[in-house]
Amino acid sequence: MDSIDLSAFFITKAQATDFSSRLSAVVEKIFETNFNFEDAFSKEFGMKKKDTFMSLLRTNNITLQADSEVKNFLDKIITTISSLPVVSLTLAFEPSDQTLIAISQWFVMNMHKQFLLDITIDKKLIAGATVNCNGKHADFSIRLLFENILKEMLSPPSSSSVEQLQHSSHDQPGHIVGVT
Amino acid sequence: MPNLPFQIITTTADIAVFVFVIYYLWRVHKKEKTLEKKENKVDTQYHQIVDDALSRERKILEDATSEADQIITSAEYVNKNSTEEVNQALHVLVTDIEKEAVETAKEFTSSYSSSLKQLTGESLTEFQTIIKELVADLQRQTLEFRQTMLPQLEKELEAYKENRMKQADELTMKIIQKASQDIFNKSISSDDHQKLVMDSLEKAKKEGVFE
Numbered sequence: 001m002d003s004i005d006l007s008a009f010f011i012t013k014a015q016a017t018d019f020s021s022r023l024s025a026v027v028e029k030i031f032e033t034n035f036n037f038e039d040a041f042s043k044e045f046g047m048k049k050k051d052t053f054m055s056l057l058r059t060n061n062i063t064l065q066a067d068s069e070v071k072n073f074l075d076k077i078i079t080t081i082s083s084l085p086v087v088s089l090t091l092a093f094e095p096s097d098q099t100l101i102a103i104s105q106w107f108v109m110n111m112h113k114q115f116l117l118d119i120t121i122d123k124k125l126i127a128g129a130t131v132n133c134n135g136k137h138a139d140f141s142i143r144l145l146f147e148n149i150l151k152e153m154l155s156p157p158s159s160s161s162v163e164q165l166q167h168s169s170h171d172q173p174g175h176i177v178g179v180t
Numbered sequence: 181m182p183n184l185p186f187q188i189i190t191t192t193a194d195i196a197v198f199v200f201v202i203y204y205l206w207r208v209h210k211k212e213k214t215l216e217k218k219e220n221k222v223d224t225q226y227h228q229i230v231d232d233a234l235s236r237e238r239k240i241l242e243d244a245t246s247e248a249d250q251i252i253t254s255a256e257y258v259n260k261n262s263t264e265e266v267n268q269a270l271h272v273l274v275t276d277i278e279k280e281a282v283e284t285a286k287e288f289t290s291s292y293s294s295s296l297k298q299l300t301g302e303s304l305t306e307f308q309t310i311i312k313e314l315v316a317d318l319q320r321q322t323l324e325f326r327q328t329m330l331p332q333l334e335k336e337l338e339a340y341k342e343n344r345m346k347q348a349d350e351l352t353m354k355i356i357q358k359a360s361q362d363i364f365n366k367s368i369s370s371d372d373h374q375k376l377v378m379d380s381l382e383k384a385k386k387e388g389v390f391e
Binding site for chain 2: 087099103115133147
């Protein structure tokens with residue numbers, strides 16, 4: 001088992017932390033007498049996630065009867081969670097669950113691994129997003145463009161400068177502000 | 181035979197004892213009578229004394245009551261007389277005071293009006309002098325103001341106006357910016373927002389942000 005796909009269980013960093021701590025609670029109870037994994041898991045995460053996790057166990061050939069195997073697998077999941085990369089996105093709107101799923105799936109499809117999302121809302125961006133990952137920051141929002149247009153409109157414009165601005169807005173790349 | 185003197189002696193002793201007892205009882209009865217007499221006498225005297233004291237007490241009370249009545253009657257009479265005399269004296273006093281007050285008021289009014297007239301005359305002359313000086317001062321200051329302070333004031337006013345206009349422009353800019361941001365933000369649908377976010381991710385991938 002090389003990489004485990006945990007995107008069905010969590011999308012954001014906060015969700016991942018919560019999932020990891022609940023999973024640790026389940027791990028602690030594994031060797032207790034009369035421990036039932038399915039009951040414990042459904043109690044912590046609900047029926048839907050329990051079913052998904054059961055299919056994940058089956059996919060990874062883990063049998064519920066072997067407690068030590070289950071424990072090792074859960075420990076591996078916890079380790080995987082802590083090693084998942086985090087991308088900080090600043091958005092101009094409150095994303096719905098569908099949007100978050102779509103963003104998470106984009107990373108799985110394009111980067112071939114799960115990224116944990118750390119979402120911040122800043123309505124001043126107007127639209128688009130700023131991306132912060134691996135110490136790199138890039139601003140792909142339309143705020144700067146908007147501010148420039150507004151300045152041009154409010155101050156006496158010269159026609160050439162407006163045309164220049166319109167041309168530059170069409171294929172404006174996001175600029176990497178800095179590397180931290 | 182030896183019993184006979186003994187019997188005689190015994191009988192004599194008995195008779196003596198009997199006589200003694202009779203005498204003693206008679207004496208006791210007599211004393212009792214004497215005591216009874218004395219007791220009645222004392223009782224009579226006691227009642228006499230008590231009756232005496234009661235009659236004297238009544239007399240004293242009657243005398244005291246009649247004297248008190250006399251005193252009250254005379255006091256009322258004095259009070260009534262005094263009140264009338266005091267009222268008359270007060271009436272006379274009030275009349276005198278009124279007369280004096282009227283005279284004093286007349287004197288005060290006449291002296292005050294004459295003082296006022298005098299003061300008015302003097303004040304008017306002084307006032308005219310002061311007004312002339314004020315007018316001259318004012319003309320001098322107006323000229324000074326026109327020559328020196330007015331240009332400076334105009335300059336300061338212009339600078340202030342410029343500053344306020346600049347502030348107003350900045351504030352307007354901020355308001356328009358904020359309002360436009362909010363309007364644009366709200367006018368873009370969720371799907372369009374999502375699409376723009378996806379475009380941003382694509383651009384970030386191209387620039388190697390995720391590597």
